[in-house]
Amino acid sequence: MPYHTFKCSECIPERAMHAVIKGPGEDLTSCLPLGYLNTIPGTISERGCAFCGAKHVIGAPMKDVIHLCHGPVGCTYDTWHTKRYISDNDNFQLKYAWTTDMKEKNVVFGAEKLLKQNIIDCFKAFPHIKRMSIYQTCASALIGDDINAVAKKVMEEMPDVDIFVCNAPGFGGPSQSGGHHKINIAWVDQKVGTFEPEIKSKYVINYVGDYNIQGDAEIIVDYFQRMGIQVLSTFTGNGSYDDLRGMHLAHLNVLECARSAEYICNELRKRYGTPRLDIDGYGFEPLSASLMKVAMFFGIEKEAQDIIDEEIARWKPELDWYAKRLKGKRICLWPGGSKLWHWAHVIEEEMGVKVVSVYSKFGHQGDFEKGVARCSEGALAIDDPNELEGIEAMEILKPDCVLTGVRPGEVSKKMRIQYLNIHGYHNGPYKGFEGWVRLARDLYNAIYSPIHQLSGLNISKDEIPTDKGFVTRKMISDVNIIEDGKTPIEERPYTGECDIVTRLRGKKYPKLEPQQPLGMVMEGGEAING
């Protein structure tokens, strides 16, 4: 059987089916861990809660919105700013955090009056912002505050404002994934169809499931705009509240991250007939295929091919430089979310590194199906790992680098295993052709860091050599590379700029002419644009 029992979890037999090793001939009918179940008492999970999934992951990347948490201040603090979902309106959503700061007396006597006053105060403090999301927390849900009624009352009193209510308290699911589900459905129930954005192109999409970490979404939107496609909304990275109310007018939903956002795509498919196209946004080959698929849907293949050719010609020599030096290195791919399957195969194909383990803290079995299917034999897949299991996995697998978030990353550093932050990113964006090279560069810098080599010395007892010079990255990484006449001379380390996103914001694109509605008849016979 492919199930793997960690020594540290032998006393917790319920963990027996939460880790698998993909053996020879194993497929998804024999090798799949359990997933998205209640965390087992006795094992300390590193998961976030449903409120965190709704507010921190999905809702808060919306840029022109006051994101008010109705609960104790700690809930807000724990969901603030640990992901760098930047925006092109001066990072309004990152600069401020709003909370009603419920106290004991509010729990006893109710907090609806407190909430109403806070909403009004928020709008007065930021008079140029007319949109708000209110997030329920465990405290306000347990006492039964009727947030919807309060929001409705304020909207009657202040007709120029619009408020979205997200009822996803922390206990609303076994992990943050429960919050993803709730906010998706709440948005489509409450807001989609209540605003009519201007349609400017014959080709209109929603780009769904990207949260603009260090500008990821803006990189992809640039490609689409160069193709003449109108990106009606980005759900929800750098997304505008009103654009997201108009999602029903798109011709196609392009979905990047399944479990955080497939719910809204499925609802839009059911209610408005908008088809859903799942894409990979990382890696040269998958990204090229993704751009071409979207182009084919609209019949604009040449526009996509021109971009693919240009980007690959510019960036492939730099990716190849790193791939040559990263070949054979071993990584644990522990992202927690969708990079589990976005990267499992392509990072091996295009950078030569071997993925020896994948994990997710809140992934469903469907997420693991994708990851396990794409991993090579021998990979260890772990659902909802705790810190001890992570440590044991690193001791067994001996990776050169762990790609993960801050908390497990700090643990790996203490074990003298380098880590790369692929939640908030070290030096992203990592999406797009150039972004993929930036990831390779960060991986290279991590694995071959001279400081990392020195960190193993114990200055209190080790003999410190004083007759040797400082070892550079090149001295370590290039020892096995044979330069010969076949080596392409154009291969080189990364030559891009530090900030590759800001310059996109003033960029001019082919002018789009306002379009008459297409009146396309979708599934179920509904005319969605007429």
Added chain:
Amino acid sequence: MDDVMKDRIEQLVDFIMKWCLWQFHSRTWDRERQNEEILTKTMQLLCDEPLDLSTPSDRCYWVDAVYLANGFKKTCPWLDTMDKKDIKLLMQGLKERIDYLTINGSLNQELTNPLY
């Protein structure tokens, strides 16, 4: 089904698992539709048969089918040596195998959950 056919089907399965995502929608009913629509259109492309592209959904399935057909041709040169009758048999076998891996034999306990 002979060993050659089985081996060829596994090569096609490997391509789908590594390079596609459409086969992993969340629920059984959705996977059944995805597998049927995309693999049927792929078969039609490989056999030079006409395709129905009358709805946006059809175009969406067709997009994935074109990617699949091109990928199959690129990675499996033996496809060129097969006649259309055998390609249809191959694609039928592929459909059954993908249905088994993603639906009938799947260990995913959420596939029949009435919610998403």
